Amino acid sequence: MKVFYGWVIVAVGFVVTCIGMGAMLSLGIFLQPMTEAMGWSRTGISTAALLNWLSMGVGAFVWGALSDRFGTRTVVLAGGVLLGIGLVTASQASTLWQFQLLFGVIVGSASGSFYTPITATTTRWFTEHRSLAVALVSAGIGLGSSTVGPFVRWMITAYDWRLAMLTLGEITWVLIIPAAFLIREPTAGPGAVTKGAPEGPEFTAAQVFRTPQFAAIALTYFACCAAHSGPIFHMVANAMDHGVTAMAATTVLSVAGLGSLAGKIVIGLTADRVGAKQTLVAGLFLQALAVSLYLFTRELGTFYALAALFGFAYGGVMPLYAILVREYFGARIMGTAFGAVALVSTLGMSLGPLAGGWLYDTFGSYFWLFIGSAGIGLGAVAIAFTFRAPRRVPAGLPTASLAH
Template sequence: MSQRGLFYGWVVLAAAATIVAVGQGSLFALGVFLKPLEDSMRWSRSAISLVALTNWIAMGLGSFFWGALSDRLGSRGVTVAGGVLLGTGLVLSSQATALWQLNVTFGVAVGFAAGAFLAPLSATATKWFTANRGLAVGVVSAGGGAGMLLLSPLTRWLTSLYDWRVAMLVLGDLAWVVTIPVALLIRNAPGEMGTVAMGGAATRQRDFSTGQVLRAPQFWAIALTHFACCAAHSGPIFHMVTHAIDQGVIPMVAATVLGVSGLSSIAGRIGSGLLADRFGAKRTLVAGLALQAAMVFSYLFTREAWSFFAAAVVFGIAYGGVMPLYALVTREYFGEKVMGTAYGAVFLISTLGMGFGSFAGGWIHDALGTYAWLFLASTAIGAGAMALAFTFRPPRILVGGAA
């Protein structure tokens, strides 16, 4: 079947990236809220970081739930429901007066809602593109970087102009206004538009059941690598703004540093997708994990604003670059049929790493008065992730026929 006019897969990618931007940007905004919450509510950094732990665990559970649901019902309805819940969670968070309330509204509701976006929409992207699949998943993942770039400075500006409650309320309204109508543009597969995937039908692979995926050694190799990767970079990301402020950087400038890392992560996500299309996802992942570990170590030596900006650029490329590769290797091993379920399960385990790293950073700072041990531990964990990635075996392909 020939393609005429604009290939609708590009519309799907743009819509998916926009939705992921709002979801991921809202999650990472908690790092910008950390200092204002500490000052106005008198909560410790470790206590607020526990909200981040809850947040990431809820997102992981949501990713598995929404991913499995999208395999059955499609990703459009899933993302609409996620958008409704995301806005509701943020609006309710703006009214929190106790830490347990923030844990429920931001930790559970916002986290579970955000799980409706990245895993299901990455799975959808792989259905629309068999050629340039790495680029497609990279574009969807790049939405996360765009969200950090745009929402982190916006959150800091609103907080400084009004307070954290107004800023969180605006984020909730933004979630409703953007994600719900944009989600209606999503189409789950090319057949819904009377067309075929760019690059033609996919190479046939073995069909896995959910149980077979969860019992496969390769699933656990991918999932544990993703866990260690996220445990390594989540603490430095979540505490980037407060670490910069502790070193004497002006708060608005510190929030901009986080935004810059989000900007460079866009280049990393798209660039790694292109490299994966050329050199393979495994090789690209190993290289990205090595760079990530090196840049986490470099935060031991950041003091002035310029050094934070320089580190943020390269660190953003590194942590952004590795993120879409897990969706690619999951698709390579387990195919299209259970992609939402398989990647949702991988992402669930990775979010435990995200929550662990975020919470550990706050706990380490409260206990020792410094983030130095966070950066040392994160470097070691990142090196472990790189070693695990070396264990990935080639996927099995069924010759003859199409998926």
Template sequence: MQIARRQGFFYGWIIVATALAIIALGMGLMFSLGVFMEPLENALGWSRGQIAQANLYGWVAFGVSAFSFGLLSDRVGTRVVVRIGAAMLGLGLLGLSQMQHLWHFYLLYGLLIGGAVGAFNVPLISLVTRWFVTRRGLAVSLANAGIGVGGLLFAPLSRSLIMSFDWRVAFFVYGLLTWVVVIPLTLLLRERPQDIGLRPDGETEAPEPETPAHASAPYTFSKVLTLPAFWVIAVVHFFCCAAHSGPIFHMVSAVIDAGVDKLAAATVFAASSFASLPGRLGTGLLADRFGSKQILVVWLMMQATAVLLYLTVGNFTGFATLGLYFGIAYGGVMPLYAVVAREYFGSHALGASYGAIFGLSCLGMGLGGWLGGILFDNLGTYNSLYVLSFLFGAAGAGLAFGLRAPGSQPGASLAPQAAGD
């Protein structure tokens, strides 16, 4: 097929917008569980540790499915796996609206919902990287901003639905919303720009190679698994998510415990999610300019500092102000892992490679929230959670500082991306 130059508006931005919208819905619903904690405590008598255990199961399922669906998307395409995820997510949410027992919660949230959302992030982010070269960091950041948009929208919406109706109605509405929104949006997805006669944005006359600059041939997934850099990135991502997941998941409950109105507490969560948006976009631009590893280290240090500062706040103003800084910190770090993976391992097996990295990070997401619930149930405070989260974050920053690309010399790091990557 004759590959045409793009004229006018580039269709890749439609891909980015579609990915953003789908990720916003999936991750917004996943993160909104923290808003449902207090109603579930009151209505069903479950402890915070028990509710957080469902969160752990959900993130483990998310991690397994992120890898599985990432691998599957390399073979059958992104549109297929996103539709599978949408069907699972809608079914899981409708099931939550009818649940009566704790095992129902663990099965529906831990298996169906966690597994479903795993079909969105990795395949869609991997898809976006195939459409862009010079502005890849920005494009990935925009798509990843769906996580912040989802939190911004669904935290106050969930609280409003719960207050106006009840938590069962909220889950039922969300189940229907998933099917109505996500499945039609998949019609906009295209696997590669070449499929519609385009080149990736910023690509020169020669197609961008699948092989990273430091390798002599494209990396297969089995080869990626033998590279120390893969395991360093995966462990850094694990520590990063373990650091911020507890404070995020328990944010609304912690604010309510401080005597703040319930709707205002949900607003603090929404404000933090909103603040994550400039963080995500800013790091994408900075990564394109200065290199993804350098920005990753800086933002991991910011995140660790933000978590530790939670020990110093105890009122609405303190939580709201720190929430803004925390949002910039945890939001900004998340898009960088896909960019680092693309730079270090190439595009040949990116779905599987990034899926495996993201899968391990999901264990950190579940572990942080679960430990926060257990510590609160036993100690009646979140202070131990904040200290533990800081240690996770500091460990991630330290490991990221020593990260080297495969085949590079000690102390070397990747330069900012050029037009040919």
């Protein structure tokens, strides 16, 4: 029985996002050990996370456009090489500005080459089960948080933060580069949509950027990421501040990653049945609720329970933005369109860690981080309510007429 190659693309995407995004998101594990070893402030290290997400956002847009032009395989190969270089050199940084440049800019830029281009390619492989396929690719991020985090914590405990980061860079080379060679674009066949085959609306990049729906999706994505990025990044440090041991606090982040993995699959299946917009609104509300509950969390057991709920919510909503972009704007420039939306979202991702670090250094706790994050999360819910149903292209009608 021949396996539909689209599922191979999903598997490759799962592995690449697991390793690539897991490596970038591991910075929160390094936060306290680096503060103690190097004397750097949490705000200073959190600035590397800000640069991380800003660079990833610009990278996602650039890599996405390049994948439309040169193919996703080439982009992922280049990103895999660059990610390893960033991690290996960042492990040798002797000053804060060097670390911010190497981990913040180089690692961030490289990480932008994975999720956006692979997701764009995945949507072109599937007409049915598209939400599930994209959710499974995105699930790699959740597994990366659950597996890379404990590995990094073990390496730091057994050796030091430098060797842990160096080893992580070498692992990215070993796993991502070979996997990239399995990526290919779809050809005409069951379940596949070629770049030139119309299915629903097809826009140019200029038309996409002028539509109100692009702005609505981008703003929702921004608010969603601004709401959860700070609590995620400071999750381990917050648990340790309440007396949880370092290894146990790391496993709290792992539980959030597993919750994220479950959320992507469950919410992906739900979106295939009831629609992406309705599912997104519900998921965003659950995310805001989970963030607010951190105000009352003090014990390890409740940290685990809340991490599972929070991970389920934020992990589940993330793949839905790619589905919405695909439904509204079509397949032809999916890499460019989703890359632009991702660029806006990473501004939100960069805001949370830095704001959390500044609020902690200023007030001595994460209280105001959780208050602000929950409020921004409710703002995302409000914007998502404004989404209109995607408009379909009647036979013979040029898509330019739908761009206004």
